[in-house]
Amino acid sequence: xxxxxxxxxxxxxxxxxxxxxxxxxxxxxxxxxxxxxxxxxxxxxxxxxxxxxxxxxxxxxxxxxxxxxxxxxxxxxxxxxxxxxxxxxxxxxxxxxxxxxxxxxxxxxxxxxxxxxxxxxxxxxxxxxxxxxxxxxxxxxxxxxxxxxxxxxxxxxxxxxxxxxxxxxxxxxxxxxxxxxxxxxxxxxxxxxxxxxxxxxxxxxxxxxxxxxxxxxxxxxxxxxxxxxxxxxxxxx
Amino acid sequence: xxxxxxxxxxxxxxxxxxxxxxxxxxxxxxxxxxxxxxxxxxxxxxxxxxxxxxxxxxxxxxxxxxxxxxxxxxxxxxxxxxxxxxxxxxxxxxxxxxxxxxxxxxxxxxxxxxxxxxxxxxxxxxxxxxxxxxxxxxxxxxxxxxxxxxxxxxxxxxxxxxxxxxxxxxxxxxxxxxxxxxxxxxxxxxxxxxxxxxxxxxxxxxxxxxxxxxxxxxxxxxxxxxxxxxxxxxxxxxxxxxxxxxxxxxxxxxxxx
Numbered sequence: 001x002x003x004x005x006x007x008x009x010x011x012x013x014x015x016x017x018x019x020x021x022x023x024x025x026x027x028x029x030x031x032x033x034x035x036x037x038x039x040x041x042x043x044x045x046x047x048x049x050x051x052x053x054x055x056x057x058x059x060x061x062x063x064x065x066x067x068x069x070x071x072x073x074x075x076x077x078x079x080x081x082x083x084x085x086x087x088x089x090x091x092x093x094x095x096x097x098x099x100x101x102x103x104x105x106x107x108x109x110x111x112x113x114x115x116x117x118x119x120x121x122x123x124x125x126x127x128x129x130x131x132x133x134x135x136x137x138x139x140x141x142x143x144x145x146x147x148x149x150x151x152x153x154x155x156x157x158x159x160x161x162x163x164x165x166x167x168x169x170x171x172x173x174x175x176x177x178x179x180x181x182x183x184x185x186x187x188x189x190x191x192x193x194x195x196x197x198x199x200x201x202x203x204x205x206x207x208x209x210x211x212x213x214x215x216x217x218x219x220x221x222x223x224x225x226x227x228x229x230x231x232x233x234x235x236x237x
Numbered sequence: 238x239x240x241x242x243x244x245x246x247x248x249x250x251x252x253x254x255x256x257x258x259x260x261x262x263x264x265x266x267x268x269x270x271x272x273x274x275x276x277x278x279x280x281x282x283x284x285x286x287x288x289x290x291x292x293x294x295x296x297x298x299x300x301x302x303x304x305x306x307x308x309x310x311x312x313x314x315x316x317x318x319x320x321x322x323x324x325x326x327x328x329x330x331x332x333x334x335x336x337x338x339x340x341x342x343x344x345x346x347x348x349x350x351x352x353x354x355x356x357x358x359x360x361x362x363x364x365x366x367x368x369x370x371x372x373x374x375x376x377x378x379x380x381x382x383x384x385x386x387x388x389x390x391x392x393x394x395x396x397x398x399x400x401x402x403x404x405x406x407x408x409x410x411x412x413x414x415x416x417x418x419x420x421x422x423x424x425x426x427x428x429x430x431x432x433x434x435x436x437x438x439x440x441x442x443x444x445x446x447x448x449x450x451x452x453x454x455x456x457x458x459x460x461x462x463x464x465x466x467x468x469x470x471x472x473x474x475x476x477x478x479x480x481x482x483x484x485x486x487x488x489x490x491x492x493x494x
Contacts, residue, residue: 060461062461062462063461065461066460066461066462066464087462127358127361129443132444132458134458134459134461134462134463135461135462150445151360151361151443151445152361152442152443152444152445152449153443153444153445153446153450153458154443154444155439155444155457155458155461163443166338166342166344167342167343167344168338168342168343168344168360
């Protein structure tokens with residue numbers, strides 16, 4: 001009997017600590033291009049903070065900004081360019097730039113169309129897929145290659161990567177970090193220096209769990225975080 | 238009818254009507270005309286109407302005969318075929334788009350052959366949009382026509398045949414006239430479905446203004462950056478949908494199975 005009461009009490013206590021997801025979970029909205037690096041950082045953060053669960057939501061930055069504007073429960077927002085984050089500035093604390101990225105030409109493995117640089121993308125018969133100008137990778141694309149006539153403008157950089165990896169396009173403009181997936185070959189081009197994306201990160205104003213969220217942002221900005229990002233191919237701000 | 242049915246019925250109606258009200262309330266009606274006459278929206282509307290019309294014609298000239306075969310042919314396996322034809326109705330359209338891509342894309346066997354033999358590449362073209370729309374819309378026509386054929390029975394056709402009419406004459410003078418109402422409703426439904434097609438199109442055809450970016454794709458693109466524009470184009474789609482239902486034979490739609 002006493003045992004049963006103790007057990008019940010223990011269960012209740014357990015529920016007590018477990019019932020506050022706001023205290024033990026951090027929800028991070030991050031640009032699709034951060035998938036690999038933030039997933040690695042998530043593991044480190046959860047190891048250093050036992051019992052904490054980081055929930056990552058990866059998508060195109062513009063889509064995430066739209067979700068935040070519509071009241072999604074995010075603690076942290078990491079976007080792929082400053083324009084996108086400026087669009088939801090009202091919902092965010094002051095952003096800090098934590099990484100930079102630039103474009104590269106992704107081609108199917110083995111480069112069947114023999115692309116060597118930006119000039120080849122305008123060759124007749126070459127199928128090129130890029131991001132739509134409304135999303136950060138597309139804005140960068142328009143800056144470095146304004147005269148490009150793509151076969152399709154995709155909604156985010158992963159969609160471009162998928163089409164190239166599947167061989168349905170001869171080339172696509174993606175971030176250098178995305179081209180490292182191993183599914184495509186990358187051809188760097190000097191013009192890409194004209195559009196370097198700054199990646200800002202910020203706490204949301206209504207962050208359900210601000211203290212823990214701040215720790216995650218600190219991790220991203222720390223040398224551990226920076227090393228992880230550099231390993232993924234990002235530049236330092 | 239038990240009066241209590243009113244409760245779920247009203248809730249059901251609310252699920253259909255309230256979201257449209259939400260759209261209207263949030264809409265920037267003052268600038269609506271500006272939004273829907275933007276070059277992107279005009280290109281998308283034109284493309285949507287053109288492709289939906291073409292895929293409706295394809296649905297009719299391919300799906301019509303298919304319905305007749307499914308309803309009248311006495312060959313083993315017809316029941317299995319009937320189930321297969323229903324697949325696009327049940328499948329998520331994005332799966333249909335992937336399937337089309339791996340058939341007609343460069344890596345697909347048919348796409349590869351077409352490229353080698355004729356230099357024809359289907360993905361990223363307006364033709365790809367029409368194919369995707371036909372894929373998802375055809376079952377609506379086939380199911381409607383086949384049901385009507387079964388209901389009508391074969392009496393008149395049999396009589397015409399005993400009077401000496403050849404099969405083609407029977408088809409032309411008896412079967413088709415009997416089916417006219419069902420053809421009307423099938424055409425309306427498949428046009429509406431083609432107009433709303435999104436998942437298969439974006440997967441298989443991509444998204445490019447004037448070539449493959451139909452109205453639903455335009456809404457999706459704007460939804461992330463220009464919400465007022467997205468809502469305006471959505472309202473345009475609602476208007477076109479209402480026009481399709483109201484103008485094009487409301488009774489025919491009601492009679493559809």
